[in-house]
Each structure stands twice: as C-alpha cells, then as structure tokens.
Amino acid sequence: MDTTRYRHLSPVELRQRIRQGELSGPTAGLANGYAQANLMIVRRDLAYDFLLFCQRNPKPCPLLDVTDVGSFDPRRAAPGADIRTDFPRYRVYRNGELEQEVPDITAFWEDDMVAFLIGCSFSFEGALLANGVPVRHIEDQHNVPMYRTNIACQPAGTLRGPMVVSMRPMPADKVVRAVQVTSRFPSVHGAPVHIGDPARLGIADLAKPDFGEASQVREGEVPVFWACGVTPQAVAMQARPELVITHAPGHMFITDLRDEQLGVI
Amino acid sequence: MDTTRYRHLSPVELRQRIRQGELSGPTAGLANGYAQANLMIVRRDLAYDFLLFCQRNPKPCPLLDVTDVGSFDPRRAAPGADIRTDFPRYRVYRNGELEQEVPDITAFWEDDMVAFLIGCSFSFEGALLANGVPVRHIEDQHNVPMYRTNIACQPAGTLRGPMVVSMRPMPADKVVRAVQVTSRFPSVHGAPVHIGDPARLGIADLAKPDFGEASQVREGEVPVFWACGVTPQAVAMQARPELVITHAPGHMFITDLRDEQLGVI
Structure with a gap:
C-alpha cells in the first residue's frame, strides 16, 4: 500500500x-x-x-x-x-x-x-539514521533479520526461553556511535547485546535468519545484535x-x- | 553503632x-x-x-x-x-x-x-558527592527530609496514592549537574521530579517533613526533589x-x- x-x-x-x-x-x-x-x-x-x-x-x-x-x-x-x-x-x-x-x-x-x-x-532506527548510522534492511526495504540465540532469558513462572535478536550490519567506524545512540533508549531495546561474532550467540549462519530476511554483511562491516521484541511472543x-x-x-x-x-x- | x-x-x-x-x-x-x-x-x-x-x-x-x-x-x-x-x-x-x-x-x-x-x-547520593554536589543531610548526619506531594501516582488495581519525595537543598550552580548525574541512574529514582518551588508539589512547609528530618535551605540554595522509595510502602x-x-x-x-x-x- x-x-x-x-x-x-x-x-x-x-x-x-x-x-x-x-x-x-x-x-x-x-x-x-x-x-x-x-x-x-x-x-x-x-x-x-x-x-x-x-x-x-x-x-x-x-x-x-x-x-x-x-x-x-x-x-x-x-x-x-x-x-x-x-x-x-x-x-x-x-x-x-x-x-x-x-x-x-x-x-x-x-x-x-x-x-x-x-x-x-523503529524508534531507535530513526535515531541511528539521524546520527549517520546506515540501517541496511531499511535501505534494502525488507524486514530486519532475526535469530534465536543461546542467551537464556531470565525465566518467570511458566515462561522461559532463549532471547531472539535482530541484526544490523554497519561499517566498523559506526559501531561506537550506534552503541551511544541506542543506549539512550532502553524502552525500545536499548544498547546492543553483542557486537561482531554471531557464533558467540549460537548463530550458525547469518544468511539463514529464523525470522525476517537476511542482510548481507559486507567487507569492512560488523554485525551488531540487539534484543528483539519477538522474544516475548516466542517465549509465551x-x-x-x-x-x-x-x-x-x-x-x-x-x-x-x-x-x-x-x-x- | x-x-x-x-x-x-x-x-x-x-x-x-x-x-x-x-x-x-x-x-x-x-x-x-x-x-x-x-x-x-x-x-x-x-x-x-x-x-x-x-x-x-x-x-x-x-x-x-x-x-x-x-x-x-x-x-x-x-x-x-x-x-x-x-x-x-x-x-x-x-x-x-x-x-x-x-x-x-x-x-x-x-x-x-x-x-x-x-x-x-544511597546510590545516587554517592554519585552526587563524587561529582562535587554536596548532600546536606549527610553533612548534618540525619535522615533525608521526605514529603507527601500532590502528585498522584499512576494507580494499579487496588493501589493508588500520592508520590512521596525526598528533598536535598543545594547551591543554585550545582542543580544542573545534579540533574545530569542522577539521570544516569533510573533504577535508583533517577532525575529529580521538581526543582525549586515546594508549593508546586503541595508542600506547605519545608521545615515540617512528613518523614525524616528537615534540612535547612540556605540563602542562594535551591530545594531539589526526587521521587522516594517510601512511596510504594505508603501506597500499599x-x-x-x-x-x-x-x-x-x-x-x-x-x-x-x-x-x-x-x-x-
């Protein structure tokens, strides 16, 4: 539409x-x-x-x-x-x-x-763009790639499960600014949960997201991972x-x- | 002891x-x-x-x-x-x-x-002191003065009631730094809820706190008010x-x- x-x-x-x-x-x-x-x-x-x-x-x-x-x-x-x-x-x-x-x-x-x-x-992506940090999946006009990780959420009663993260690749020289910008917004997921190595999160292949569509990580770029709002739905x-x-x-x-x-x- | x-x-x-x-x-x-x-x-x-x-x-x-x-x-x-x-x-x-x-x-x-x-x-008071903002009730070695206000908390189910605040007087030129320092710590009450005028909070007389002991506001000083952890007890x-x-x-x-x-x- x-x-x-x-x-x-x-x-x-x-x-x-x-x-x-x-x-x-x-x-x-x-x-x-x-x-x-x-x-x-x-x-x-x-x-x-x-x-x-x-x-x-x-x-x-x-x-x-x-x-x-x-x-x-x-x-x-x-x-x-x-x-x-x-x-x-x-x-x-x-x-x-x-x-x-x-x-x-x-x-x-x-x-x-x-x-x-x-x-x-959406809120922190607006802040990233306003700060000169490119957001690949917006440029490519598709959904952000999301992955199940080996990070266990803190359980609560009957609810337990792994954290789902979203990934945004960016030039290495933008990563510090991306951390600063998103740290200001804890109520829209806040700072990244990991920078750099998908294997550390138990993600085998960035090209195969569990939800959304893959974003290519280009030469000189670093994948940056944020906690994702799909997590509570998946856990519930x-x-x-x-x-x-x-x-x-x-x-x-x-x-x-x-x-x-x-x-x- | x-x-x-x-x-x-x-x-x-x-x-x-x-x-x-x-x-x-x-x-x-x-x-x-x-x-x-x-x-x-x-x-x-x-x-x-x-x-x-x-x-x-x-x-x-x-x-x-x-x-x-x-x-x-x-x-x-x-x-x-x-x-x-x-x-x-x-x-x-x-x-x-x-x-x-x-x-x-x-x-x-x-x-x-x-x-x-x-x-x-206690946590944000340590940060205030570390940033050169004096904390009067620590200097005077008594409990911080606390006041019931006219700020209604957001009710939840059976729980409703006014916010209780603590007050710290400080030289006018320290107020901006005090806001900056405590803003960093939302999980220990965060930034002040009001600066300057107790009447705006419905506090009739700073010399008569509802809890704790009074701190004197000296010439050139400004009273700064923070949300206080006595609130949930009072409301419950x-x-x-x-x-x-x-x-x-x-x-x-x-x-x-x-x-x-x-x-x-």
Whole structure:
C-alpha cells in the first residue's frame, strides 16, 4: 500500500483511519518521530508471569504500557485509543498455534484480558539514521533479520526461553556511535547485546535468519545484535496458553509518545 | 553503632554478619559503591497489583529484583542471599498497621510470598558527592527530609496514592549537574521530579517533613526533589493488606550490584 498521503498525519488521525479500516497495511514510515508498539494480549492468569518476565528481561521486553485488567484503553501510551481496533492487523493464537489473522479483535475481547504494549526498534532506527548510522534492511526495504540465540532469558513462572535478536550490519567506524545512540533508549531495546561474532550467540549462519530476511554483511562491516521484541511472543507461545492475541508482524500500534520522550537522557 | 571496622567488607561478608546478628544497625556507609535496596514483601494475591504499580511508577518504585513466588533468594541482585535474614531489621504490618520490628522473618515467611527489592537513594547520593554536589543531610548526619506531594501516582488495581519525595537543598550552580548525574541512574529514582518551588508539589512547609528530618535551605540554595522509595510502602499500606513485611528505615539490603552497573550510560 502506498502510505505517502498518510505520512504527515498525527498518531490520533492515523489510529482513526486504522480503526475505520482505511489503513490496513504495515505501519513503518508512518507518524515519524512517534514510538510504535508491539502487542501481546494474555488473560489475567498469565499476566503476572508475563509482567514479571518483562521486568526481568527489559532489553527484549521493554514495556511502554500495560492496560488495566479488562480495559482496552492504553491510558499512558495513547489515552482514548482502543487496543481492539487500532492495530491494522492482529494474530489470534490458541494453545500456541496461529488460528487466524483479523483486522479487529472486538469479538475476541474478554473481561480478564490484559494488553502489553512493547517498545519497537523503529524508534531507535530513526535515531541511528539521524546520527549517520546506515540501517541496511531499511535501505534494502525488507524486514530486519532475526535469530534465536543461546542467551537464556531470565525465566518467570511458566515462561522461559532463549532471547531472539535482530541484526544490523554497519561499517566498523559506526559501531561506537550506534552503541551511544541506542543506549539512550532502553524502552525500545536499548544498547546492543553483542557486537561482531554471531557464533558467540549460537548463530550458525547469518544468511539463514529464523525470522525476517537476511542482510548481507559486507567487507569492512560488523554485525551488531540487539534484543528483539519477538522474544516475548516466542517465549509465551512455548507455554501454549489457551488464548493469546498479538499484532501481525509490521502492523504496529502508533502511540502518542514521541521517540525522544523515551530517551533516558 | 560504630561501623568503621565493617566499612571495607564485601557485600557477601556484610550479609553474613547481618545474618548472624553481629551487625544489626543502619547500613548507610557500608559497602560503598554497591547498591542497597528497600524491601516490600507481599502475598501473591497483591503481587500483581504491586508489580504493575512499580512498572507504572518507576521513579518512586525502581525495581532491582523480584523473587519467585515463595523463594527468598534474590537471584539477580544477590544470588545465594536470604531475604528472610539478610536485612538488619524488619517491620511486620498487619492490616496496614505496624505490628512489630524483628531482626529475622524466617518465622513469618509463607509459601506464597513475593519479595520486591527497590532501589535506594544511597546510590545516587554517592554519585552526587563524587561529582562535587554536596548532600546536606549527610553533612548534618540525619535522615533525608521526605514529603507527601500532590502528585498522584499512576494507580494499579487496588493501589493508588500520592508520590512521596525526598528533598536535598543545594547551591543554585550545582542543580544542573545534579540533574545530569542522577539521570544516569533510573533504577535508583533517577532525575529529580521538581526543582525549586515546594508549593508546586503541595508542600506547605519545608521545615515540617512528613518523614525524616528537615534540612535547612540556605540563602542562594535551591530545594531539589526526587521521587522516594517510601512511596510504594505508603501506597500499599493504604490498601490495608492482611500481611506486609518491609525493612526498618535505614536498615537496608546490601546487594552485589555495583552502583555504576546501574548507570544507563
């Protein structure tokens, strides 16, 4: 979908168009300067473990907002928005298996559901670009490559599993700046978790990502790895919960929070 | 108590002496450079609300660690330590009322308890001093003055209430540096919440703190206010939970985490 004519709309205007079904595609490039969020909806009986998992693993699971039990209003990230309608596309999982993709989850909403909005790398990629650090998968216009690693997340109750990372190759002389820039944004994954050697993370072949599409690491470039928001979904699904709802990949929630507001300094 | 001969012991050595009852006083000045922690123990039925309250109010409630349900091992902050014995002094509250102070809570421990370790201002005060910012209540050797404010915390479930702040007066030309220094440490309350005017926080008289002892604001000085770890205790007690255990004021837990490790950059 050509999103050019939507590029200068505000988050609230965009959410309205998404709610009405006028905008149904990926949200990359929309509302530049505003943080977008991943979604994870679980029932109350899993919410404590999930909240604790996020608390213990803030790099892969940086929380932007958690709704009250049964409430679909993300009051802190976008007051007045509706979690059930304001993502362009959702995925419904039963017992850990994808059941269907839908543009609206009003019919699936239950009174004991809790929605977790999790920070997304779009925010720190904007900061990288603004600082002269190139982002290969944006140049190549495909999804970022993601890999399962040998880094065990801190378990929480029934939830345990490996960290998933995203990889961005960059010229060696940009790596220090990339660390500095992303360190400012812990609520959108923060500083890298590793620089340089995929084997140290248990990644056998960078050309074969577990999710997304491969980015080539060119001569003189270094692969840099960040904790990825796919981690909490992957970990939660392993516990095969009866019902979980997430966003569809790339179809994010546009918050009212400016990226810069998330900077810790 | 004269703690001079304990000053150069490591956190693990200090916790051992505390556990054995050899050290039973306030922990200020011990294990310099290591983070100390406030304690809040609740039963599992209140733990979700409390964890969510901390997530929504990270300035007054920065979490250093949360134990597994029923576990007294703070695995991330001090693996192998024992939450039930390694604070010099505890307070046991029933239905929101202080029942007793004890040096050991082994007899009170229950299988559904969760312990929250909350960052403490000792860490950022060390950083202030190291940066040439004087800390009045340390010079005067009394407890920091604390005030209830008109800032409402973000409520979570049954938990709601005003933010409590601590106040440190300082020369006007040190204020910017104080903001910079404490911004680096969000997990020990982070940057100030207000600079200058107590009335804006609803504080009628700086000479009459709600907790601790007053510090004089001298000619040319500015009062600077930080979110305070007393907040979560005050808020939880309002809900009158059947059983809550905290540390006794000033009698903190000495973690294995170095203050500098808590710096976000």
